[in-house]
Amino acid sequence: MISLRRFVLAAVAVAGAVNAQCDKSVEIKSDGDASALSSCNTIRGDVTIGEGVTSLSFPSLQTIEGDLSIKGAVGLTSVDCPMLRQIEGDFVMQGLTVLATLSMPELTKVGSISWTTLPALGQLTFTKGVTEASSVLITDTNLGSLAGINLVTAKTFNINNNKYLSTVNVALGNVSEALSVEFNGKSLNCSFPQLVWATNITIREAGDISFPKLTSVNNSIAFIQNNFETVSFPELEKVGQSFAFNSNTKLTKVTANDLVSVGGTFQFANNTKFQTLDGFRSLKTVGGSVDLSGTFKNATLPELDDVRGGFNLQTTEEFDCAEFDKKKSGGVIKGDEYTCKGKLSEAKSSEGGASTSGGSGSGSGQKNAATGRAGISTFALIAVVAATLIL
Ligand SMILES: *[C@@H]1O[C@H](CO)[C@@H](O)[C@H](O)[C@H]1NC(C)=O
Ligand SMILES: *[C@@H]1O[C@H](CO)[C@@H](O)[C@H](O)[C@H]1NC(C)=O
Ligand SMILES: *[C@@H]1O[C@H](CO)[C@@H](O)[C@H](O)[C@H]1NC(C)=O
Ligand SMILES: *[C@@H]1O[C@H](CO)[C@@H](O)[C@H](O)[C@H]1NC(C)=O
Numbered sequence: 001m002i003s004l005r006r007f008v009l010a011a012v013a014v015a016g017a018v019n020a021q022c023d024k025s026v027e028i029k030s031d032g033d034a035s036a037l038s039s040c041n042t043i044r045g046d047v048t049i050g051e052g053v054t055s056l057s058f059p060s061l062q063t064i065e066g067d068l069s070i071k072g073a074v075g076l077t078s079v080d081c082p083m084l085r086q087i088e089g090d091f092v093m094q095g096l097t098v099l100a101t102l103s104m105p106e107l108t109k110v111g112s113i114s115w116t117t118l119p120a121l122g123q124l125t126f127t128k129g130v131t132e133a134s135s136v137l138i139t140d141t142n143l144g145s146l147a148g149i150n151l152v153t154a155k156t157f158n159i160n161n162n163k164y165l166s167t168v169n170v171a172l173g174n175v176s177e178a179l180s181v182e183f184n185g186k187s188l189n190c191s192f193p194q195l196v197w198a199t200n201i202t203i204r205e206a207g208d209i210s211f212p213k214l215t216s217v218n219n220s221i222a223f224i225q226n227n228f229e230t231v232s233f234p235e236l237e238k239v240g241q242s243f244a245f246n247s248n249t250k251l252t253k254v255t256a257n258d259l260v261s262v263g264g265t266f267q268f269a270n271n272t273k274f275q276t277l278d279g280f281r282s283l284k285t286v287g288g289s290v291d292l293s294g295t296f297k298n299a300t301l302p303e304l305d306d307v308r309g310g311f312n313l314q315t316t317e318e319f320d321c322a323e324f325d326k327k328k329s330g331g332v333i334k335g336d337e338y339t340c341k342g343k344l345s346e347a348k349s350s351e352g353g354a355s356t357s358g359g360s361g362s363g364s365g366q367k368n369a370a371t372g373r374a375g376i377s378t379f380a381l382i383a384v385v386a387a388t389l390i391l
C-alpha cells in the first residue's frame with residue numbers, strides 16, 4: 001500500500017515535470033504534442049500550432065501568457081479550450097480551411113484578434129464573450145454574426161469580406177483608432193448602440209446602420225456603397241475631419257441635426273436617389289470645402305456661417321441657388337472656388353468625378369480623404385489575399 005508521504009512526493013514530482021513544459025513557449029506540431037500539455041493551467045509563453053495538427057484540445061488551460069498562433073493548418077477541424085479565460089498576446093488564426101468549431105466558452109480577455117481566411121467557421125462558441133481586446137481584425141470568414149465578441153473599447157475594429165455576416169451589434173463605447181466594416185453580407189445590419197466617439201469610421205456595403213449615441217468623430221467618417229435608405233445621427237455634434245456619403249444608391253435621407261462642425265470636407269457624391277439635403281439644421285462650420293453633387297432638388301444649411309474652403313454644388317435637377325449665392329456674397333464661403341448649378345447633364349464633385357443621376361455609383365478610385373482610406377484598406381486586403389495564396 002502506497003504511503004501518503006510517497007504519494008505526495010510523487011504528485012509533486014509529476015506536477016514539477018508538467019510545470020517545466022508549461023513554463024515556456026511551445027510549438028505543437030502534431031495532435032500528440034498537445035496532449036503532453038494537457039495538464040497545464042498556464043502556459044508562460046507563446047503557443048504556436050503547426051500545419052499538421054488536425055484537432056486541438058486543451059482541457060485545463062486557463063491562461064496563455066503570450067500569443068496563440070494557428071496558421072496554415074489546413075486539416076484542423078476543431079479547437080476546444082473549455083477553461084481558457086485569457087490570451088495575453090495576439091490570437092492569430094490564418095488559412096484554416098476546414099476549421100468549423102472554435103469553442104472557448106470562458107474566454108473574456110485577448111490582447112488582440114487577427115483572423116484571416118477561415119472559410120468554414122460559421123459561428124463562435126464563446127459563451128461568456130470577449131470583452132477586452134485592443135484590436136480586432138476579422139476577414140474572410142463564414143461567420144453569420146459576431147456573437148461572442150462583446151468589446152466595450154478597442155483601438156481598431158475591422159470587419160471585412162465576411163460574406164455571410166448579417167449582423168454586427170457590438171457594445172463598443174469608443175474606438176481610439178479606426179472602426180471599419182466593409183464588403184460583408186449585402187444586407188448586414190451594423191449597430192453600435194453604445195458608441196460615443198471614434199477616430200475614424202468607414203462603413204461600406206451595409207444594409208442598415210445604427211449609431212444612436214455617436215457624439216464625436218475625431219477624424220473622418222465615410223459611408224460608401226451602402227444599401228440603406230435613411231440614416232440618422234441623433235447625438236452627433238462634431239466631426240474633426242471629413243464627413244462623406246458617396247455612392248449610396250438607395251439613400252434618400254440623412255439626419256444629423258445636432259452636427260455643428262465638420263473640420264474637413266463635407267461631401268455627398270454619387271448618391272443617385274438623394275434629392276433633399278435638409279437634415280443638417282445646426283451645421284455652422286466647415287473647415288474644408290462643401291462638395292455636393294448628384295440629383296439634389298433642395299438643399300439647405302440654414303446655420304452655415306463659416307466655410308474655410310470652397311463650395312461646389314452640381315445637380316442634374318432644377319435647383320434654386322439663392323441660399324448659397326447669398327452665403328458666397330456674404331463672405332460665409334471663404335475659398336475661391338464657388339459653383340452652384342442645376343439642370344446639368346452631368347453633376348461633378350469638386351475632384352471632377354461624375355455624379356450623374358444615371359451613374360453606376362462606383363466609388364473606387366477617388367482622391368478625397370474619406371474614400372482614400374477605404375481605398376488603402378482594399379489594397380491591404382488584396383495584399384493579405386495574395387500573401388495567403390503564396391504561403
Ligand atoms: C471608452 O468606452 C468605455 C466603455 O464605454 C468607457 O468605460 C471609457 O471610459 C471610454 N473611454 C474614453 C476615453 O472615452
Ligand atoms: C484616419 O483616417 C485618415 C484619412 O481619412 C488617416 O489619415 C488617419 O491616419 C486615420 N487615423 C487613424 C488613427 O486610423
Ligand atoms: C438593425 O438593428 C437595429 C438594432 O438592433 C434595429 O433597430 C433595426 O430595426 C435593424 N434593421 C433592420 C433592417 O433589420
Ligand atoms: C475624441 O473625442 C472625444 C470627445 O471629444 C474625446 O473624449 C476623446 O478623447 C478623443 N479621442 C482621441 C483619441 O483624441
Ligand SMILES: *[C@@H]1O[C@H](CO)[C@@H](O)[C@H](O)[C@H]1NC(C)=O
Pocket residue numbers: 276297298320
Ligand atoms: C423643394 O424646393 C421647391 C422649390 O424649389 C419647393 O417648392 C419644395 O417645397 C421644396 N421641397 C422640400 C421637400 O423642401
Ligand SMILES: *[C@@H]1O[C@H](CO)[C@@H](O)[C@H](O)[C@H]1NC(C)=O
Pocket residue numbers: 246247269270349351353354355359360361362363364365366368
Ligand atoms: C462618382 O462616380 C464616378 C463614376 O463612377 C466616379 O468617377 C467618381 O470618382 C465618384 N465620385 C465620388 C466622389 O465618389
